Amino acid sequence: MNNKQKIYFFSQLQTDGDQNMVDILGGKGANIAEMCKLGLPVPPGFTLATSLCSDYLKTKSLSTSLKKNIKKNIAKTEGIIERTFGGSNPLLLSVRSGAPVSMPGMMETILNIGLTSKTIPFMIDATSGNERFVYDSYRRLIMMYADVVMEKALKLNKSSRPIRELMEKELDSIKKVNGYKNDSNMKAKDWKVLSEKYLKIVKKEFGVPFPDDHYEQLYGAVAAVFESWNGKRAKEYRSFEKISSSMGTAVNVQAMVFGNLGKNSGTGVAFTRNPSTGENNFFGEWLPNAQGEDVVAGVRTPHPIIDEKNSNKSLSVALPKAFEDLKDVRKRLENHFDDMQDIEFTIQENKLWMLQTRRGKRTGIAAIKIATDMVKEKLITKEVAVGRVRPVQIYESLLKNIVAEDLNNNTPVSSGLPAGPGASCGSAVFTAEKAEALGKKGKKVILIREETSPEDIHGMHYSEGILTSRGGLTSHAALVARGWGKSCVVGCQDLTIDKSHRFAKIADKKIKEGDQITLNGSSGDIYIGGLRLFQNPLDNVGPLSQLLSWADKIRKLKIRTNADTPEDCERALEFGAEGVGLCRTEHMFFDEKRVHEFRKMILAQDKKSRTSYLKNLLPFQTKDFYKIFKKMDGLPVTVRLLDPPLHEFINIQRKEMKNLANDMGLSLKLVEERVESLKEANPMLGHRGCRLGVSYPEVTSMQAHAIIGAAVRLKKEGKNPKVELMIPLVSNLKEFLNQKNIVLEAKNEIIGKSGLKINLKIGTMIEIPRACLVAEDIAKEADFFSFGTNDLTQTTFGFSRDDTGTFFPHYFNEEILSVDPFEEIDRKGVGRLMKMAVKDARAVKNSISIGICGEHGGEPKSIEFCKILGLDYVSCSPYRVPIARLAAAQVEI
Numbered sequence: 001m002n003n004k005q006k007i008y009f010f011s012q013l014q015t016d017g018d019q020n021m022v023d024i025l026g027g028k029g030a031n032i033a034e035m036c037k038l039g040l041p042v043p044p045g046f047t048l049a050t051s052l053c054s055d056y057l058k059t060k061s062l063s064t065s066l067k068k069n070i071k072k073n074i075a076k077t078e079g080i081i082e083r084t085f086g087g088s089n090p091l092l093l094s095v096r097s098g099a100p101v102s103m104p105g106m107m108e109t110i111l112n113i114g115l116t117s118k119t120i121p122f123m124i125d126a127t128s129g130n131e132r133f134v135y136d137s138y139r140r141l142i143m144m145y146a147d148v149v150m151e152k153a154l155k156l157n158k159s160s161r162p163i164r165e166l167m168e169k170e171l172d173s174i175k176k177v178n179g180y181k182n183d184s185n186m187k188a189k190d191w192k193v194l195s196e197k198y199l200k201i202v203k204k205e206f207g208v209p210f211p212d213d214h215y216e217q218l219y220g221a222v223a224a225v226f227e228s229w230n231g232k233r234a235k236e237y238r239s240f241e242k243i244s245s246s247m248g249t250a251v252n253v254q255a256m257v258f259g260n261l262g263k264n265s266g267t268g269v270a271f272t273r274n275p276s277t278g279e280n281n282f283f284g285e286w287l288p289n290a291q292g293e294d295v296v297a298g299v300r301t302p303h304p305i306i307d308e309k310n311s312n313k314s315l316s317v318a319l320p321k322a323f324e325d326l327k328d329v330r331k332r333l334e335n336h337f338d339d340m341q342d343i344e345f346t347i348q349e350n351k352l353w354m355l356q357t358r359r360g361k362r363t364g365i366a367a368i369k370i371a372t373d374m375v376k377e378k379l380i381t382k383e384v385a386v387g388r389v390r391p392v393q394i395y396e397s398l399l400k401n402i403v404a405e406d407l408n409n410n411t412p413v414s415s416g417l418p419a420g421p422g423a424s425c426g427s428a429v430f431t432a433e434k435a436e437a438l439g440k441k442g443k444k445v446i447l448i449r450e451e452t453s454p455e456d457i458h459g460m461h462y463s464e465g466i467l468t469s470r471g472g473l474t475s476h477a478a479l480v481a482r483g484w485g486k487s488c489v490v491g492c493q494d495l496t497i498d499k500s501h502r503f504a505k506i507a508d509k510k511i512k513e514g515d516q517i518t519l520n521g522s523s524g525d526i527y528i529g530g531l532r533l534f535q536n537p538l539d540n541v542g543p544l545s546q547l548l549s550w551a552d553k554i555r556k557l558k559i560r561t562n563a564d565t566p567e568d569c570e571r572a573l574e575f576g577a578e579g580v581g582l583c584r585t586e587h588m589f590f591d592e593k594r595v596h597e598f599r600k601m602i603l604a605q606d607k608k609s610r611t612s613y614l615k616n617l618l619p620f621q622t623k624d625f626y627k628i629f630k631k632m633d634g635l636p637v638t639v640r641l642l643d644p645p646l647h648e649f650i651n652i653q654r655k656e657m658k659n660l661a662n663d664m665g666l667s668l669k670l671v672e673e674r675v676e677s678l679k680e681a682n683p684m685l686g687h688r689g690c691r692l693g694v695s696y697p698e699v700t701s702m703q704a705h706a707i708i709g710a711a712v713r714l715k716k717e718g719k720n721p722k723v724e725l726m727i728p729l730v731s732n733l734k735e736f737l738n739q740k741n742i743v744l745e746a747k748n749e750i751i752g753k754s755g756l757k758i759n760l761k762i763g764t765m766i767e768i769p770r771a772c773l774v775a776e777d778i779a780k781e782a783d784f785f786s787f788g789t790n791d792l793t794q795t796t797f798g799f800s801r802d803d804t805g806t807f808f809p810h811y812f813n814e815e816i817l818s819v820d821p822f823e824e825i826d827r828k829g830v831g832r833l834m835k836m837a838v839k840d841a842r843a844v845k846n847s848i849s850i851g852i853c854g855e856h857g858g859e860p861k862s863i864e865f866c867k868i869l870g871l872d873y874v875s876c877s878p879y880r881v882p883i884a885r886l887a888a889a890q891v892e893i
Contacts, residue, residue: 005049006048006049006051006052006066006069007046007047007048007049007069007070007073008021008024008025008029008033008046008047008049009044009045009046009073009076009077010029010032010033010036010042010044010045010046010047011036011042011044011045011076011077011080012036012039012040012041012042012044013044013080014076015033015036015037016033017029017030017033017047018030018033018034018037019031019033019034019337021033022100023050023100023247024049024050024051024250025047025049025050025098025250026047026050026097026098026099026100026249026250026252027098027099027100027101027102027358028096028097028098028250028252028356028358029047029098029250029252031356031357031358032045032047032252032254032355032356033047034336034357035333035354035357038332038333038336040329040332040333040354041325041351041352041353041354042353042354042355043081043254043255043256043257043353043355044076044077044080044081044254044255045073045077045093045252045253045254045255046070046073046076046077046252046253047098047250047251047252047253048066048070048222048250048251048252048253049250050099050100050247050248050249050250051248052066052226052248052250052251053226053229053248053249053250053251054246054248056223056226056227057226057227057229057230057248061223062219062222062223067219070218070219070222070253071215073253074091074093074253077091077255078091080255081255083255085114085214085218086114086116086118086119086214086215087119087122088122089122089126090114090115090119090122090123090126091114091255091256092112092113092114092115092123092137092255092256093113093114093218093253093254093255093256094109094110094111094112094113094252094253094254094255094256095109095110095113095218095221095222095225095251095252095253096109096225096251096252096254097109097225097228097229097249097250097251097252098249098250098251098252099229099243099247099248099249099250100247100250101243101247102358102359102361103234103237103238103243106231106233106234106237107225107228107229107231107234107249108148108152108224108225108228108231109144109148109225109292109293110141110144110145110148110149110221110224110225111137111140111141111144111256111291111292111293112137112138112140112141112144112256113141113145113214113217113218113221113256114214114217114218115134115137115138115141116212116213116214116217117212118212119214120134120135120138123137127261130261130262131188131191131192132186132187132188132191133258133260133261133262135188135191135192135194135195136186136191136260137258137260137291138191138195139191139194139195139198140291140293141217142167142195142198142199142202142210143163143164143167143198144293145210145211145217145220145221146163146164146167146198146201146202146206146210147162147163147164148221148224148225148228149220149221149223149224150163150202150206150208151163151164151206152224152227152228152231153220153223153224153227153228154220154224156205156206156207156208157205157206158205158206158207159205163201163202163205163206166201166205167198167201170194170197170198170201171183171194174186174190174193174194178190183294184289198210218253222251222253225249225251226248226249226251228249229248229249230245239812242818242819254355257346257348257351257353257355258291258346258348259287259289259290259291259292259346259347259348260289260290260291261289261348261349262289262349263288263289264319264347264349264350265288265289265346265347265348265349265350266286266287266288266289266290266315266318266319266346266347267286267287267290267291267292267294267344267345267346267347268284268285268286268287268302268305268315268344268345268347269284269285269286269342269343269344269345270282270283270284270285270286270305270326270330270342270343270345271283271284271340271341271342271343271360272330272333272334272340272341272343272360273334273340273360273366273370274366275340275342275360275361275362275363275366276362276363276365276366276404277363277365277366277369278362278363278365278366278367278368278369278370278373278543279369280373281306282305282306282327282330283305284304284305284343285302285303285304285305286302286303286304286305286315286347287302287303288303288318291346292344292346292355303315303318305323305326306323319347319350321350322347322350322351322352325352326345326352329343329345329352329354330343333357334379335379337357337359338374338379338380338384339359339360339370339374339380339388340359340360340362340366340370341357341358341359341360342356342357342358342359342360342361343356343357344356344357362393363393363396363397364392364393364394364395364396364397365396365397367388367389367390367393367397368389368393368394368397368543368544368547369543371385371386371388371389371543371547372385372543372546372547373543382550383550383554383893385547385550386547386550386551386554386886386889386890386893387890387893389547389886391860391883391884391886391887391890392860392883394544394548394882394883394886395879395880395882395883396422396522397544398422398544398879398882399422399423399487399522399535399879400422400423400424400487400533400534400535401422401423401522401533401534401535402423402518402520402531402532402533403531403532403533403534405532406531406532407520407531410527410529410531411527412520412525412526412527413494413506413507413509413526413527413528414492414494414495414506414507414526415489415492415523415524415525415526416467416468416489416490416491416492416493416495416524416526417478417489417490417491417524417805418489418520418521418522418523418524419471419477419478419481419488419489419490419491419521419524420465420466420477420478420481420486420487420488420489420521422487422521422522422535423465423487423518423519423520423521423522423531423533424444424446424464424465424486424487424518424519424521424533425444425446425464425465425516425517425518425519425530425531425533426443426444426445426446426463426464426465426516426517427443427444427445427446427513427514427515427516427517428445428446428448428504428511428512428513428514428515428516428517429445429446429447429448429459429463429513430447430448430449430497430501430502430503430504430513431459431501432447432449432452432456432457432458432459432460433458433459434459434501434513435447435458435459435460435462435463436458436459436461436462438462439459439461439462439463440462444464445462445463445464446463446464446465446466446467446517446519447459447460447463447465447466447467448466448467448468448495448497448504448511448517449466449467449468449469449477449497450468450469450470450497451468451469451470451471451477451490451802452466452468452471452477452480453648453651457480457587457590458590460477460480460481460484460486461484463486464486464487465481465486465487465488465489465519465521466480466481466486466487466488466489466490467488467489467490467492467495467517467519467526468488468489468490468491468492468495469491469492469493469495469496469497470490470491470802470805471490471491471802471805477490478490481521484568484877484879486521487519487520487521488519488521489519489520489521489524489525489526490805491805492506492526493805494506494507501513506526506528509528511528515528516528516529516530517529517530518530518531544882547886548576548882548885548886550889551885551886551888551889551890552576552885552889554889554892554893555885555888555889555891555892556867556888556892557863557866557867557871557872557873557874557884557888557891558578558579558851558872558873558874559576559577559578559873559874559875559876559881559884559885559888560577560578560579560580560581560582560636560638560851560853560873560874560875560876561575561577561579561580561581561875561876561877561878561881562580562581562582562583562584562853562857562875562876562877562878563577563580563582563583563628563878564583564584564585564587564588565587565628566627566628566630566631568878569628569631569632570631571878571879572878572881573631573632575878575879575881575882576881576882576885577635577878577881578635578873579632579635579636579637579638579722579873579875580628580632580635580636580637580638580639580875581638581786581851581852581853581857581873581874581875581876582638582640582726582786582853582875583628583637583638583639583640584640584643585621585639585640585641585642585643585703586642586643586644586648588620588621588624589617589642589649591620594617594620595649596659596660596663597613597614597616597617598613598617598649599649599650599652599656599660600613600660600663600664601613601614601617601696601699602646602649602650602678603650603660603664603666603671603674603675604664607698610696610698610699611698614698614699614702615702617702618702618705618706621702621703621706621707622705622706622709622710622713623710624706624710625639625706625707625710625711626710626713626714629710629711629714629719629721629723630714630719630721633714633719633720633721634719634720634722635722636722636723636724637721637722637723637724638724638725638726638763638784638786638851638853638875639707639723639724639725639726640726640728640765641690641693641700641703641704641725641726641727641728641739642692642693642699642700642703643688643689643692643728643729644688645680645683645684645686645687645688646678646683646687646688646692647678647679647680647683648683650675650678652675657671657672657675684794684800685795688728688729689728689729689730690727690728690729690730690735690736690738690739691729691735693727693738693739693742694735694738694739697742700739700742700743701742701745701746704725704742704743704745704746704747705746705749705750707723707725708723708743708746708747708750708751708758708760709750711723711758711759711760712750712751712754712756712758715754715756715758716754716756720759721758721759722759723758723759723760723761724760724761724762724763724783724784725743725760725761725762725763726763726764726765726784726786727739727740727743727762727763727764727765728764728765728767728788729765729767729768729791730764730765730766730768730771730778731768731770731771731774732770732771732774732777732778733774733777733778733780733781736764736778736781736782737781740762740781743762744762747760761783761784761849762782762783763782763783763784763785763786763849764778764782764784764785764786765786765787765788765853766785766786766787766788766792766834766837767787767788767789767790767791767792767795767854768791768792768795769792769795769796769833771837772792772833772834772836772837773833773836773837775836775837775838775840775841776840776841776843776844778841779840779841779842779844779845779848780844780845782848783848783849784848784849784850784851785837785838785841785848785849785850785851786850786851786852786853786875787834787837787850787851787852787853787854787871788853788854789825789830789834789852789854789855789856789857789862790822790854790855790856791854792830792833792834792854793821793822793825793826793830793854794822796826796829796830796833797821797826797829797830799821799822801822804820804822808820822855823855823856823859824856824859824861824862825856825859825861825862825865827865831865831869834869835869838850838869838870838871842870849872849873850870850871850872851871851872851873851874851875852866852871852873852874852875853875855876855877857874857875857876857880857884858874858876858877858880858881858883858884859887860883860887860890862874863884863887863888863891864887864891867888867891867892874888
């Protein structure tokens with residue numbers, strides 16, 4: 001085959017392309033060619049290669065040589081179809097887009113090209129005087145061509161109203177005058193009158209007549225489809241889906257077949273399996289006496305292809321022969337492509353014609369079921385099944401979602417960043433205290449805040465979902481929501497909350513406390529009112545468990561979880577976690593009694609007093625760790641020592657200060673002064689992590705005693721705790737040794753008394769660039785490294801992750817950044833530091849265990865990078881464990 005070929009012909013007699021030529025022919029053209037090779041009934045035509053799109057966009061014209069080549073291929077089409085383009089037995093053409101990556105509905109289509117004042121009478125004769133059909137087809141051509149070519153591509157419109165809107169108004173007027181309910185009631189004379197009105201509208205609005213030459217129509221349509229590659233919606237879709245803008249679209253020129261020729265004709269769209277549930281049944285809709293755009297546009301209510309009631313409107317009953325042919329095609333396509341297909345077809349006077357097939361889009365639930373079913377049916381292997389399901393589809397299958405009907409019938413009032421999984425619905429509340437009070441009573445609430453902090457944790461726990469006006473995808477609200485599997489939308493710039501905490505406004509819509517609100521955490525959309533939700537139960541013997549069991553046999557990376565409570569651990573174990581990669585101890589302090597004691601410790605003036613207050617916390621911490629270690633018996637648990645800035649614990653009101661003053665026997669003024677003295681200009685880079693332990697070694701000592709004491713207690717009970725104690729925010733070896741020595745002192749004290757040996761490792765969290773640069777030194781003394789990629793990204797870029805929502809949109813629009821580095825590891829910067837740290841650490845201690853516990857631990861491309869680096873494990877929130885299991889397997893395939 002000539003690789004420089006620009007146009008590829010297809011028919012059942014001769015086909016130049018095949019399904020492997022997607023980059024050249026686009027998805028539609030490649031699959032049309034493949035259907036021809038299978039001998040399926042496909043109207044003949046030809047595909048203009050994707051390379052011609054970039055040629056056109058550079059010159060904004062079709063070359064003379066290209067036009068000659070088009071004419072040659074039309075002659076071939078005429079020879080097969082036995083009709084002539086522009087002749088007395090007219091051949092009409094469709095022009096459709098077809099990019100290498102599916103972009104449904106984003107580009108343009110024009111039908112019935114070739115109808116002119118010359119060919120209309122011939123077309124009427126060729127259809128035995130069917131004027132109604134011919135003028136119906138002509139008015140469609142005028143509208144589509146005026147919209148796609150003259151308005152969008154050539155920008156000829158002189159008025160502010162879209163041409164399609166003006167034409168729809170004329171159609172509605174004729175229907176109203178004649179009392180017609182549907183387009184199907186229109187008669188031949190009506191379509192003829194409407195066509196004449198459309199021609200007048202074109203002349204008036206564009207200042208030029210509608211083209212009456214068949215080749216002018218064709219060339220205009222081809223150019224317009226190329227032009228639509230850079231249309232607004234196509235560019236937005238590519239940006240959203242991260243599709244390259246350089247690939248361009250192919251153009252498919254094909255002989256028209258007609259579903260609007262009468263009651264024995266029709267058109268439809270079908271899926272070879274149910275795209276919502278994955279059930280192996282034929283699923284689709286059709287319309288009698290219609291063209292393809294009618295099904296997609298929703299101007300008429302379609303009928304099922306097959307239904308349980310066997311109604312007369314179903315295709316199986318109305319046109320049984322065509323249905324049987326379609327059923328046969330369904331089977332052949334699935335067996336050939338080894339996947340569920342989305343097909344478009346037309347039936348012209350009982351004859352079936354296939355217009356398109358492509359890999360059908362499906363829900364997460366359907367994707368999993370189809371993949372596992374096809375393994376049972378011996379269509380695909382287990383490895384193919386594991387590789388076929390996208391990790392995000394695993395996530396979708398576990399979450400609540402909005403019922404499709406409600407989603408279609410409601411418009412979001414605004415949107416934010418889709419920060420946390422699935423959907424939620426409940427009564428609006430504006431304080432964590434209110435959320436907790438109502439949640440404890442079993443009420444479903446949505447917590448609405450400017451941004452959440454660790455002190456809101458109790459309210460977040462009792463909320464169905466969380467909505468904030470500030471923050472990004474790795475803000476506190478987002479991190480907690482993902483960890484708990486709660487729906488969350490952050491950074492809604494239309495949201496303002498009244499200081500009274502009694503109401504809020506979203507895009508001028510007032511939401512009072514108690515009003516129903518629905519969040520779609522997967523899309524970021526916000527709805528006023530209560531939409532219906534559904535959730536599929538987690539089935540340990542169902543398709544998801546089966547798919548993940550296959551993935552587990554393939555993957556090499558271990559999968560741990562980020563979990564702070566026994567409940568988190570239990571959920572993560574259900575999802576297949578192989579240990580805890582991050583247990584954050586700060587959340588354990590935010591119980592009202594505990595945080596009061598901890599605040600007393602912070603405000604104390606001397607070590608003796610601090611130690612005294614911490615002793616009150618020791619039993620609580622020991623009990624917390626005991627429960628977690630017991631739940632994870634035999635599996636590694638990485639516990640991070642206290643990390644957040646002190647300011648998060650003392651961000652308190654006057655009432656709490658009075659309580660502290662009374663309890664500590666201090667004056668209110670002294671407490672206020674002490675609180676004020678502890679405030680920092682930039683607390684996230686201030687007194688936190690190991691720095692806190694250096695200043696307050698008694699805090700590290702208390703936590704070490706609690707962690708090791710809990711492990712010893714379990715050891716006495718015959719359990720097998722595996723503890724990894726992690727020192728946070730280390731930037732040099734001496735910091736690490738300072739804290740390690742305190743831990744070892746506690747260990748020796750407890751072990752000396754008990755005489756028991758426990759499995760204890762002491763390591764550090766690598767989250768500061770300097771730690772990566774001196775990893776060789778730290779590794780000599782550390783048993784393990786865990787990359788905290790949230791803070792490592794923050795400190796490498798110098799971005800505050802909670803504030804990126806204000807400027808990241810501009811960065812993406814200007815293509816300064818292609819992806820959010822807080823979502824996907826930045827390989828050139830952050831990744832380079834990680835690579836250096838791994839290489840240097842393993843050079844001095846080959847056995848050192850290295851993992852990742854930032855949010856990136858559940859993101860597929862980041863997991864791929866972790867595999868490349870040679871990490872031992874990734875750790876992520878419980879709900880992302882199944883995603884990580886699949887993604888880690890896909891890296892190996």
